[in-house]
Amino acid sequence: MSPAATETGRAPTGRGASARVGIIGAGQLARMTQQAAIKLGIELVPLAVSTSDPAAAVAGEKLIGSPDDLEALRALAADCDVVTLDHERVPHRHLAELEREGFALRPGAAAKRYAQDKLYARRALGEAGFPVPEFATTEDADDAAALAERWGGALVLKAIRGGYDGRGVLMLEAASLPGEFPREGEWFAEQRVPIERELSQLIVRGVDGETVAYPLVETVQRDGICIRTVSPARVPSATADACRDLATRLASHIGAVGVLAVELFLTPGGELVLNELALRPHNSGHFTIEGCETSQFENHLRAVLGWPLGATSLRAPAVVMANVLGSDGSDPAELLPDALRAGPVHPHIYGKEARDGRKLGHVTALGQTHEEAEAAATRGAEILAGGSRS
Ligand SMILES: Nc1ncnc2c1ncn2[C@@H]1O[C@H](COP(=O)(O)OP(=O)(O)OP(=O)(O)O)[C@@H](O)[C@H]1O
Numbered sequence: 001m002s003p004a005a006t007e008t009g010r011a012p013t014g015r016g017a018s019a020r021v022g023i024i025g026a027g028q029l030a031r032m033t034q035q036a037a038i039k040l041g042i043e044l045v046p047l048a049v050s051t052s053d054p055a056a057a058v059a060g061e062k063l064i065g066s067p068d069d070l071e072a073l074r075a076l077a078a079d080c081d082v083v084t085l086d087h088e089r090v091p092h093r094h095l096a097e098l099e100r101e102g103f104a105l106r107p108g109a110a111a112k113r114y115a116q117d118k119l120y121a122r123r124a125l126g127e128a129g130f131p132v133p134e135f136a137t138t139e140d141a142d143d144a145a146a147l148a149e150r151w152g153g154a155l156v157l158k159a160i161r162g163g164y165d166g167r168g169v170l171m172l173e174a175a176s177l178p179g180e181f182p183r184e185g186e187w188f189a190e191q192r193v194p195i196e197r198e199l200s201q202l203i204v205r206g207v208d209g210e211t212v213a214y215p216l217v218e219t220v221q222r223d224g225i226c227i228r229t230v231s232p233a234r235v236p237s238a239t240a241d242a243c244r245d246l247a248t249r250l251a252s253h254i255g256a257v258g259v260l261a262v263e264l265f266l267t268p269g270g271e272l273v274l275n276e277l278a279l280r281p282h283n284s285g286h287f288t289i290e291g292c293e294t295s296q297f298e299n300h301l302r303a304v305l306g307w308p309l310g311a312t313s314l315r316a317p318a319v320v321m322a323n324v325l326g327s328d329g330s331d332p333a334e335l336l337p338d339a340l341r342a343g344p345v346h347p348h349i350y351g352k353e354a355r356d357g358r359k360l361g362h363v364t365a366l367g368q369t370h371e372e373a374e375a376a377a378t379r380g381a382e383i384l385a386g387g388s389r390s
Pocket residue numbers: 133156163164165166167168169190191192193194195198221224225226263275276
């Protein structure tokens with residue numbers, strides 16, 4: 001290990017860069033982090049699986065390697081001041097090893113575990129008094145059927161590790177359970193929560209424990225995938241205050257550094273129930289690029305480098321982000337002029353190969369009202385997805 005690897009703000013590289021940050025993963029989150037890095041004169045070096053990954057395609061320097069390969073992770077860490085992550089798919093033991101070897105990993109392995117292992121997060125946060133849904137381990141279909149009966153005839157089965165965009169979340173009924181219990185993987189069961197609204201509270205926590213909170217976000221899902229976010233969330237101010245308080249306590253409880261996204265369910269009775277955590281920039285924070293004083297990507301970089309955090313206030317009364325989901329092989333890059341013609345929107349194209357249901361980009365719109373922003377963002381995203389052209 002080079003001694004420089006553990007120092008933040010290491011000696012200038014001679015190329016005008018103020019810091020060098022390694023990021024494990026090179027998807028759209030790393031690509032958008034790259035834009036913030038350029039602005040601040042930071043060198044962001046992604047560890048990419050392929051040179052065509054969204055962030056690798058736009059990076060000056062990159063490392064090609066697998067996040068499963070400790071040697072590749074070590075090579076990245078040894079070459080950078082700080083290492084952060086754009087996803088969860090890194091073996092936890094590798095993260096722990098990097099820290100043991102003295103590399104600056106932010107967030108650290110212990111905090112990141114809450115986003116890597118949903119069963120661990122449920123157990124640990126439930127024991128700490130955070131409002132988690134009722135959950136139980138389950139070995140087989142009979143077990144699960146008994147739990148579903150106990151919970152009113154239905155349950156949610158969740159993959160302990162590796163789920164995203166609704167993959168790894170199964171909504172099952174007691175009656176159909178024997179046939180639908182997954183044959184592979186490790187799962188646990190939880191109660192199906194009655195949901196009035198899904199919310200996301202983004203917190204950024206610095207190395208010194210300073211935190212800032214973004215305005216509360218409503219997330220709208222279809223088939224387990226987030227299709228739209230709306231901010232500020234249309235909930236009573238007491239609910240927004242409770243979300244901010246809960247997420248801020250959580251961030252310090254788990255020792256998060258950087259962006260922490262706390263997904264919450266609001267029940268019809270006004271209760272808040274914790275869903276999952278992400279310790280990295282999050283889809284529910286893309287609206288912050290144009291919609292807030294400081295984007296989640298810039299604040300994530302500032303946090304992991306131990307720099308002061310930026311203001312999180314909204315730049316408009318309402319900000320809506322709509323995801324562009326792949327359909328029929330349409331390429332959003334080709335449809336971009338149509339979307340630009342349709343109205344004042346901020347499109348983002350991730351440079352990914354078009355596949356059905358895949359997040360290929362997003363569109364943000366700022367408005368005087370929620371309705372105005374929602375109409376513009378939704379229309380822009382529909383056009384980019386090949387749904388309708390104007
Ligand atoms: N206990 C539950 N009760 C009711 N609905 C749930 C429950 N757990 C998950 N869901 C629904 O499934 C969606 C996806 O679940 P979750 O966020 O846990 O999975 P994910 O695939 O990891 O998502 P992400 O794309 O956010 O990483 C939630 O947004 C919610 O709509």
